[in-house]
Amino acid sequence: MSCHQKRALSRSDAEGREPEAERRATVNAPSPVSDRRPLLFVGMRAPFRVVVITGASSGLGASLARAYAGSEVVLGLLGRDRRRLGETAQACETKGARIRVGAIDVADADAMTAFLRQFDREHPVDLLIANAGTSAGPDPECPSEGVDAATRQIGVNLLGAINTIEPLLSGFCSRGRGRIAVIASIAAYRGLPYSPGYCASKAGLRAYGEALRPRLEPRGIGVTIVCPGFFDSPMTDRFEGPTPLRRSNGDAARIVKQGIDRGRRRVVFPRPLVLGLQFCDFAPAIIGDAILRRYRFRIRSA
């Protein structure tokens, strides 16, 4: 443990929490990396020894957990469903990883902060993957999505990711290394008529990650924004409609891991689908709207 970390720990309050003023001082401290240093390759890359993944109980998060598991690796796995989290943890332990499980709702900012700060004190985090997400959508015939569904998606997908990232920023900054990956979606590129809340949450998450990156890179911390198209998962099973260029879950996890490990700033796939959505965004609204109105789907609630 560095002198800086020891000093920080000795000043921690009785609950073991970092005082807010100190957290702010660390995050807002001048960049330890010279502004003259070329930023082309900044940010930690594989191998990662301490990895935290939210949404590790299912789908992409569970596959990423298994992919990062190995001897000498410590994994912090978060989700709400203890049974499914336990299954992921067991699979990772079989590969030699040490596991700490947190059955926490990402929307619970206090619980997230308490778990993540404690975990980071015991195992300074190298890689944080904010992957937890939820989706729902209105009936295509119904003009309203409903406040509850829209609020829940923004609360989990956007605010939940902020609740995941914020508590670890001071640790990352004091060590001057690490990588943060956020799992957004290609839905971040253009609002789709049949999932307004989901698209808003993912567009917000993408913007949040894009904003963090230039702020954190001079401090030695990399940020990878992942925008996947469709891949096999329980979330996709609830999707009623066409899923063009859909990938297997294993393929998606391999692409995402490869991008993170190589220190990519963006991981976006499949390209043709992203280009299509970008076209709908750049084109006059009347054209983009006419194209996307024809893409009808419904997402059953979880």
Ligand SMILES: NC(=O)c1ccc[n+]([C@@H]2O[C@H](COP(=O)([O-])OP(=O)(O)OC[C@H]3O[C@@H](n4cnc5c(N)ncnc54)[C@H](OP(=O)(O)O)[C@@H]3O)[C@@H](O)[C@H]2O)c1
């Ligand atoms: N599937 C796709 O085609 C697709 C495409 C683009 C982007 N994505 C994004 O990729 C990420 C992973 O999706 P997936 O397809 O793997 O979905 P999934 O199989 O439904 O998994 C979602 C994960 O998020 C967790 N989660 C949901 N709400 C939570 C909450 N309130 N608190 C804590 N954890 C919560 C779930 O844990 P519990 O069940 O234990 O609560 C689960 O582990 C999501 O962010 C999703 O939006 C998916």
